[in-house]
Structures are given as structure tokens and as C-alpha cells.
Amino acid sequence: MEKGTCIYKELIDIAKGKTSKDKLNSIAEFVYQKYNVKINFCQIFGNRWSFYAGSIDLITVQARIKLTDKIGIFIEDNNLDEHVWNELLSDIKKVI
Structure with a gap:
């Protein structure tokens, strides 16, 4: 749990x-630097996902992955453990 809290604090600081x-x-830059994973944030318009940032x-x-009704992410290289992804996505949802 400590690790997740640390990631959340880092995300809050950079945002x-x-x-x-x-x-x-x-x-997106933080995720790439820390985990070597490229992500895009997309705006969601019904079934259409459009690049927004990242x-x-x-x-x-x-x-x-749909984060909210209006924002989702595309992940290029999903090489992280599922537990790490779940914590990271949870923290990203809190920050955005």
C-alpha cells in the first residue's frame, strides 16, 4: 500500500x-519514465476514441482502458504486472 501511496503523491506533484x-x-511522461510504457490519453465520443494527450x-x-465516461487510455506495451496496473490506473483516475 505504501508503494501505491507514493505513486499517487508523485502524480499529484507532477499534475x-x-x-x-x-x-x-x-x-504519460511519468509512466514512460518510471515504467517504460507509452500511453495515450483519449477523449471518448461514443464508440470513437480520439487522441488527446500523451x-x-x-x-x-x-x-x-476507459478511465471515465470522457477519458480513456491506449497502452502500447502492457508489460507490467496486473497489480501494478490496477494501482497505477486507480491513482491516475484520482488525479484526473
């Missing part, structure tokens, strides 16, 4: 005082 798009870009050079998408 502080930024616009929504800048916040999401910073979170890594613009995704080659293939291995996972698509």
Missing part, C-alpha cells in the same frame, strides 16, 4: 497547477 491537457501529458508515437495498441 499540480497544470491545464488538463498538460496534466495528462505529464502523467505519447504521439504509439506503434501498436495492446490495451484500451
Whole structure:
């Protein structure tokens, strides 16, 4: 639990005082730097997911996860343990 709390605090620090798009870009950069995983944040319009922020050079998408009714993420390389992903996604949802 301590590790999850630490990640949440880091996400809060990097998102502080930024616009929504800048916040999401910073979170995507943090995930890449810490876990070597590229993600895109997408706006959701019904069945259509449109790039909004994050890594613009995704080659293939291995996972698509809905975070809220309006925001989701594409994940390029899903090489993290499921427990780590669950904590990370939970923390990202709290920050956005």
C-alpha cells in the first residue's frame, strides 16, 4: 500500500497547477519514465476514441482502458504486472 501511496503523491506533484491537457501529458511522461510504457490519453465520443494527450508515437495498441465516461487510455506495451496496473490506473483516475 505504501508503494501505491507514493505513486499517487508523485502524480499529484507532477499534475499540480497544470491545464488538463498538460496534466495528462505529464502523467504519460511519468509512466514512460518510471515504467517504460507509452500511453495515450483519449477523449471518448461514443464508440470513437480520439487522441488527446500523451505519447504521439504509439506503434501498436495492446490495451484500451476507459478511465471515465470522457477519458480513456491506449497502452502500447502492457508489460507490467496486473497489480501494478490496477494501482497505477486507480491513482491516475484520482488525479484526473
